[in-house]
Each structure stands twice: as C-alpha cells, then as structure tokens.
Amino acid sequence: MSKNLALEKVGRARLVYTLMKSGWKVGEAYDDGYDILAHHPVKDRTVFIELKTMDITNRTSAGHLTAPITKTEQVNCTHIVIYVEPEGLFFIARKAEILTSKGNVFAALNKKRQMCKPRAGSRSFARFKNAWNELLN
Numbered sequence: 001m002s003k004n005l006a007l008e009k010v011g012r013a014r015l016v017y018t019l020m021k022s023g024w025k026v027g028e029a030y031d032d033g034y035d036i037l038a039h040h041p042v043k044d045r046t047v048f049i050e051l052k053t054m055d056i057t058n059r060t061s062a063g064h065l066t067a068p069i070t071k072t073e074q075v076n077c078t079h080i081v082i083y084v085e086p087e088g089l090f091f092i093a094r095k096a097e098i099l100t101s102k103g104n105v106f107a108a109l110n111k112k113r114q115m116c117k118p119r120a121g122s123r124s125f126a127r128f129k130n131a132w133n134e135l136l137n
Contacts, residue, residue: 004053011053011083012036018090022132033076038135047135050077050095052105055085056113065115066106069095074103079135082125093128094137
C-alpha cells in the first residue's frame with residue numbers, strides 16, 4: 001500500500017467517524033464523482049462529498065497544498081472536504097466556494113510549511129477550517 005493510499009483511508013475513516021458523531025447517516029460511493037454520501041435525518045439534508053487528503057510534510061518549502069478536482073467530481077459533488085495531516089485538520093466547503101477556474105483546490109503555505117491566512121476574495125480552502133455547518137448550506 002502506498003503512503004498516499006494509506007492517508008486517504010485514514011482521512012476517509014476520520015471524516016465518516018466525525019460525521020456519524022454529529023448525527024449524519026453516511027455511506028461510501030464508488031465511481032460516482034464523489035466519495036461520501038451523507039444524510040442528516042433531523043435537518044433533512046443530503047450532501048455528496050468529495051474528499052481530498054494532503055500531507056504538509058510531503059511538500060517542499062516552496063510548494064502549496066493543491067489537488068485537482070476531476071470534471072466528474074466537479075459536476076457530481078456538492079461539497080469538498082480536505083483532510084490535512086499531520087495536524088488532522090478538516091476544511092469543509094461548498095464546491096462553488098473553493099474551486100479555482102482551473103478546477104483545483106488550494107491553500108498557500110509559507111516557508112515554514114504553515115498555512116497562510118487567505119486574502120480577501122481568495123478561493124483558498126484555508127478559511128473553511130472545521131466549518132462543519134457548511135454541509136447544511
């Protein structure tokens with residue numbers, strides 16, 4: 001198993017566990033353009049989540065946190081969740097809020113590999129740290 005595949009499995013398990021603790025009913029999706037199907041029975045809300053996992057320690061000092069979102073994912077998911085190690089951070093956003101014109105998600109890192117505060121109007125996912133309420137929007 002590759003390091004990236006292991007990280008994806010960890011991120012998926014932590015996301016599902018976190019959602020279930022909050023009352024969501026969760027299922028995995030395969031080849032549907034999203035990874036997680038979640039329904040909140042009390043709020044009567046269903047979301048289609050694309051999960052991207054990243055490891056800051058795998059980035060160079062000049063690198064940023066970026067991930068491509070395929071055309072199928074762009075069409076079919078409603079929300080994008082980014083799971084970042086080694087801190088175990090979650091960033092939750094509606095896809096329209098963070099997708100760049102090139103179909104990526106990103107957050108800038110400084111030379112110490114710390115996430116930069118996003119500029120006003122930026123599509124950086126950094127402003128959506130632990131924004132679990134985004135799933136209800």
